[in-house]
Amino acid sequence: MTKIRLENISKYYGNVVAVDDVSFEVRKGEFFAILGPSGCGKTTTLRIIAGFEVPDIGRVYFDDEDVTFVKPYKRNTAMVFQNYALWPHMTVYENVAYGLKLRKKELNLTDADIDRMVKEALELVRLSGLENRYPLQLSGGQQQRVALARALVVRPRALLLDEPLSNLDAKLRIEMREELKKLQRSLNLTTIYVTHDQLEAMSLSDRIAVLNKGRLMQVGTPQELYFRPKNLFVADFLGRSNIYSGEVVAKGEGYVEVKLEDSDLIVRGVTPFENIPKKVAVIIRPEIIRLGEGGDDMDVSVRGVVDFAMFIGDKVEARLKIGKISMLIYLPNTYNIRLGDEVKLTLPWRNIVVIPSD
């Protein structure tokens, strides 16, 4: 178990900034995700942790040891690559045993030890019996497990996962998600998980770092990021949101009142910022919007006209026109809706977040 700390990391490719002043700490035994759209620098960050790249500015610490310039083969991290990177000319057994053979002297292992450890690792990922297959004879999910076993068998200080599930089909991905989480829990291994899939990140991680264009946007638990986003990017990237710009008209005990742009509507919400500027953005997630009137006194009720609706199975997604603005809401899938219907809504103030507009 290792604590990993990144301190002001920047990485340039020519004049392009891949990672721009990123700092965060991954706690011992934590499942930590780095989340962001493609090209945001998340893989580069992971490669810096693994030692495949060196940051141009900043330092990397494992526990309190500075490893910024330590070669990858001396860091004892174990990475699972997006494409698994299994050596096609070695069997499953040989692939998994490779790291142990390199450590044979160092760890004072006998051949019997190695054999036992490989078998254990394969058992852990439920691949026993496939030792003599070659990677190309395995399915995508199985290859994925071999890659995982190969990484786990060397007892690494940290497990690094680079979009490990992205090459699997949707159903298998959800299965593997659960399995991965259980495995990590039982091994209690510091894990850094890179992904562009917000569902994956939220469901697996203890904490998430959101990256955009090389910059760190926010670090926090999934709940923090989801319910208290600190910027528009995080609000927009995680889940779905109605985002309106507006002006603060009043501040009260724990709440602010905002008049939305292009509308007479005034809503109340909470803000994680102490000094909120006048120009703000209001984030209203569709699933917090209640149908009908009533509730807290502070909640705002509005009426809207159904402009567009889609049945998508577990719910109905509808877009309402409220004056000049438009709002996405979720309705129960049994709700019989017609275009032009008038709908009454309540906007619960505690779940509405107000942040400075960028």
Add this chain to the structure above:
Amino acid sequence: MNITRLWVGSLRREDLTLFGTGTALLLASLLINALQPLEISKVVSYALMLLGFTVGSVMVVKGLYRYDYIRYSFTLSFLSVITLLYLFLTLLIEAYGVPQAFAVFLTPLAGASIVGYLHGKLREKGGMLKVGSLRKPDLRRRLRATLYQLDTTMWFFLLFGFLYLTVFMVLPILLVLTYSFTPPAGGGWWSNFYNVLRTVSYVNLNPIVKEWWSVVNLPNGQRLLVVRGVDYGPIINSLIVASVVTVFATALGIVVAFVLARYKFPGHTLLRVLALMPLFNTPFINSFVVKLIWGQDGPISSLIELIFGYKLRLEGYVGVILTQIITFFPIVYLNAYNSFLNVDPSTEEQAENLGAKGFKLFRSVTLPLALPGIAAGAILVFVFSLEDLGAPIVFNAQNLMSYRIFRGFQTATGLISPEIAALGVILLMITLVSFLAIRNYVSMRSYAMISRGGRLSPRVRCPGPLGLLAIYLAVFPVILFAILPQLGVILISLDVLKPYPTATGLDIRIPENPFMYLTKVLSDSTIYSYLLNTFTYAGISVLIAVFLATAVGYSVSRLKIKWLANVLDSLATSPLAIPGLVIALGYYYFFYILANALSYVFPGIYADLSPGPTFKTWVVFIIAFSVRRLPYVVRSVFAGFQQVHENLEEAAMNLGATRIKVVFGVIFPLIVGYILSGALLGFIYMATEVTTSVTFGGMNSAYAPMTYYMAQNIVGAAGQGPMLVAAMGTILIMIQLVVVIIVVYVFKQRYAFIGV
């Protein structure tokens, strides 16, 4: 918004090209008629060029000739490259009359190209600066981050690659350059170049014989048409020969490749195999066979006589051109064939879907997508033609740059004349500049590979009856003509075909002992020693080349210090663009100096290393083979490294393997097929190496390789000479056949020539 701008704005690219061509013709004809008789003075011509240059710049500023066009329209990007080369040369040789008039016309385009290029570069720079962040790492940190990638293995690879190539390639060439500036007594530092570029013996724009053919009345009353070409001196001759060869070889290569890549017809496989035959290298003897077939008493001559009443003989430059077209077109064919296969079928289907078909489809989608590969092949043909010695020696076409340099070796008393070095430098400039220009162009437009993902089974269809007729009546006969030399070599070696025609035509008979010459070549200890020399040198050189290729290929594919990787890559590829004769010249000076320098320390070594009759030339051959054929080995090994995803290496490193363990433990077993293919191909190209072999072979024949023997015995062409050479040719064909079969069927590699 004025009216001109509006009009230009509405102009389409096709119109612009058409407009340009039209103006070109008009202007050129005007200039020719108006200026030629007046013999315009230097001042006027320079003034005209300056004017053209200004016009070009104005065109760019006004947006009439955009940099983007140079980049993205293939008509103009080629044009700008060729324009610049042409202008450079006409200036150097002080061309007048038609060539100069044409040069004057081209200047605006050249100006526009240069200005546009610079403009674009500047804009790129400006755009990039904006992206840069506020925080900049300090230099020491950057250096440390850079050095981080260089572990012991990487250092060793880089040092070995750079050292070997610098010492045995860059240094010798620098020596040629140095010697080219050594003036003759009383001359200025430039006088060698002045002599080579401005005197009649090198550049003769006004030859006495202006007809490229003549009719001779033979004693027996027959009339003979002799086609030989006009002699403008070695520089212009070489350029004409190389350009004509490139154009025809490219056209032929494209047609054959397209037919084979896109049509299915009975005899398809046969044609594919036949089209590869001319690539089998049989130095000297193939030219000899071409000369025989197209000679006075050959079958072509008889056929022409039957139809037109003239006998026909190809001689000199025309003979060289024909031989080289036949020899080199498969290079373009192979590249074009692979390029056509690589064109994503869906891009063509999309074009068809939008209404393009037939030639329009080919011209607007297929050809542009395949063009980078074709251009890469064409430029190789250009370079190969310029440096070829076989055909010029056999056809006795002495006024070619390659032959002149070769003569420089033969007639040298003491050190080779610096004038020859100057000629070598000019030859090198021409090949290097064209090669780099095309390389730049190819790398800029290699998008054929970009669109992946779709199915890549090429679209094959059956030709219509007319197409079928064209294939059987045009393509097949052309290919058959092209393989006649190889066929002839085998027939001569088996004593079926006599190398000396009788008055009634070729002398063909059933031999009594068909394997006589093959046996003699392999059993006669004198002749066999040449073969043994060749295979020993090639064997050792291949080992060096494979190691060098591994070092270079690995560094280039993995190094993230881009400029360093690029320099090494260019160094390792450049032997393709460096004429063998220039390398030979370089080694000549190199060893001359080395022997002198070393003899202070080891007095005995002078005789062993100094060019002369006691020179232990095997050193030169081993080094020359390994450097000259390195690109083929590198290409194959590099392809192997590229095939291996970097993650496979990183996965091993991540688990604790050092780089040396990764390269030799994990990667090598994966790409062993690529390495062996590279080694085998390198071996056959080394075995058939001509230039250093014939130039240095003559110094000390005990160490000479077989190509030297072939050259010696083909020139006099007496007695059994040609038969024995043909036997050697047949042995070479066999070896090459085996290699190709192994490479294609055992290692499953594509046998291709995309060297750029």
